[in-house]
Amino acid sequence: MKNIIDELSWRGLIQNKVPGVEKQLKKCTTLYIGFDPTSDSLHLGSLLSIIVLIHFQKMGHKSLILIGGATGLIGDPSYKYDRRSFFSKETLYKNIESIKKQLCKLLHFHSEEVEFLDNFNWMKNIYILDFLRDIGKHLTVSYMITKDSVKKRIKNNGISFTEFTYSLIQGYDFLYLNKEKNCLLQIGGSDQWGNITTGIELIRKITGKKAYGITFPLVTRNNGIKFGKSEEGENIWLDHNKTSPYKFYQFLMNISDMEIEKFIRIYTFLPKEKIDTLISKHRKNPEKRFLQKKVASEITQWVHGKESYEKIVKISNILFEKEYTYLLSLDEKIFISIYENLPHMILSHQEFEKGILLLDLLKKSSFFNSKSEAKRALNFNSIFINKKLIKENILLKKENIIGKKYILLQFGKKNFFMIKIESNEKKHIHS
Known part of the structure; x- marks a missing residue:
């Protein structure tokens, strides 16, 4: 043996x-x-x-x-x-x-x-x-x-x-x-x-x-937080209903270069020779994130399946695409997939009819804990609507809707939230 x-x-x-x-x-x-x-x-x-x-x-x-x-x-x-x-x-x-x-x-x-x-x-x-x-x-x-x-x-x-x-x-x-x-x-x-x-x-x-x-060992990140917990201390669950496959994948993609060499040894079954080759390749071009992609691929496919993984990669490519006009060309199936994998909320047509101020929407969406926190993000040029940078508290109207009923909110480079406009007056927030 x-x-x-x-x-x-x-x-x-x-x-x-x-x-x-x-x-x-x-x-x-x-x-x-x-x-x-x-x-x-x-x-x-x-x-x-x-x-x-x-x-x-x-x-x-x-x-x-x-x-x-x-x-x-x-x-x-x-x-x-x-x-x-x-x-x-x-x-x-x-x-x-x-x-x-x-x-x-x-x-x-x-x-x-x-x-x-x-x-x-x-x-x-x-x-x-x-x-x-x-x-x-x-x-x-x-x-x-x-x-x-x-x-x-x-x-x-x-x-x-x-x-x-x-x-x-x-x-x-x-x-x-x-x-x-x-x-x-x-x-x-x-x-x-x-x-x-x-x-x-x-x-x-x-x-x-x-x-x-x-x-x-109980594996921890460099900041002392146990591996498998978000910065907020929430567990990254294996159940897709508790942590979306997209959030699960992004958590792994965001492991730092200082930590990723440890995690590819611990969290994959790749042989030593393969891991050593990947580490060498990664060190030469760390900006390409070879190790993060490999770890995210191996674990996400294992936990959520190949089909879900491929869907997540496609969604990630769309969300991190810098050109906002790309969003306008997506079909309904892709929008549904993005919506289901991101934190999201339903807003009724009645509520949206007269328009809604951006800061009110940000607070309502639970994207921020308070309107003052949302305002600070706006002042620091960190808020995007449908991939467009927004610098003031604009009134969102029908022209801000994409895919017939969606609005994509973004805070910074990596945080996304999606609003769906429906006739149903019930508001539902899913994180």
Whole structure:
């Protein structure tokens, strides 16, 4: 078998590992990774877990994916300043189904090699007194509070007993899978190291067997924000209804030259020789953004499909075309596609009939938080209507409509918003 540790290491995908794991991984090993269903969609940050999982599968290891119906009810305190909000069981079940569908789609041909599990199925049958007596006795409180996730919460806002038990429950998951599935390895983000080592300790004390753990880094941008979050701190979701494919693609295209060499290693499956060639090519002509285009192409096609990717590239070319007359030649299908992929709003004919001042429209569209913020952008020559620079608070009328019912707003070089004029008086804003 190929050396998975070497493969993950050159890509920058190992943060911590238990000694002896290299020897274990020279033979087929069953491993597991967990996802708590805290939302109905995964995001770009959580995509890294799936990438690491696929690397293991490509090298012949067996994978278990645990979607935590039980741990999702508790809430992982790891790297959280305050406790997570609790979800109803109904919400969690819906989230579990959504995430499972997403994972099956992302794993493609790898999905038949994966077994999906829900820890609620074994935790629901355990009596609390049995759990405290038979499992809890093996770990001391002093051991538990050495975990970073617990220490930081105690220091900040304190930690509830509910969250304090999280690490023990996740540790029990590893013990259960070790006994039932011969699972010898748990993988996860670096914030899971404390939870992983708790499971390893339980397995050692209860069974006497050796178990292993590997974590990959929580990837951040140069500004300290976790990769997969926008500048506003919003997640870039994998669900097209939560983050449009266009916004998803543009997020990847806007990765800086200082960061992109790291991300092409981490977020693609391209071999080292291919990546080295692309990096060399990019360094010679960084303005052509070879690496950003490759990363955006690989990930967007994987998550949203080839057809959606091709549509996004076409839309991007249109939006970044400097000549405004180009917009006038587009057909209805293209306008619909642009509208669906950009933040947008419906404005009624009745509302538009007498015309509407630009600043009022900008505020109404939620493009800006306030009219004064929109006015500052206007004064700095940052506002465009249908690709034309606007320097004053003009009254928008029928002559500003393109494609029979659209107005394209632009702020700066990269921010777009589309208005659709319809007879329907209902206003709908989609971001």
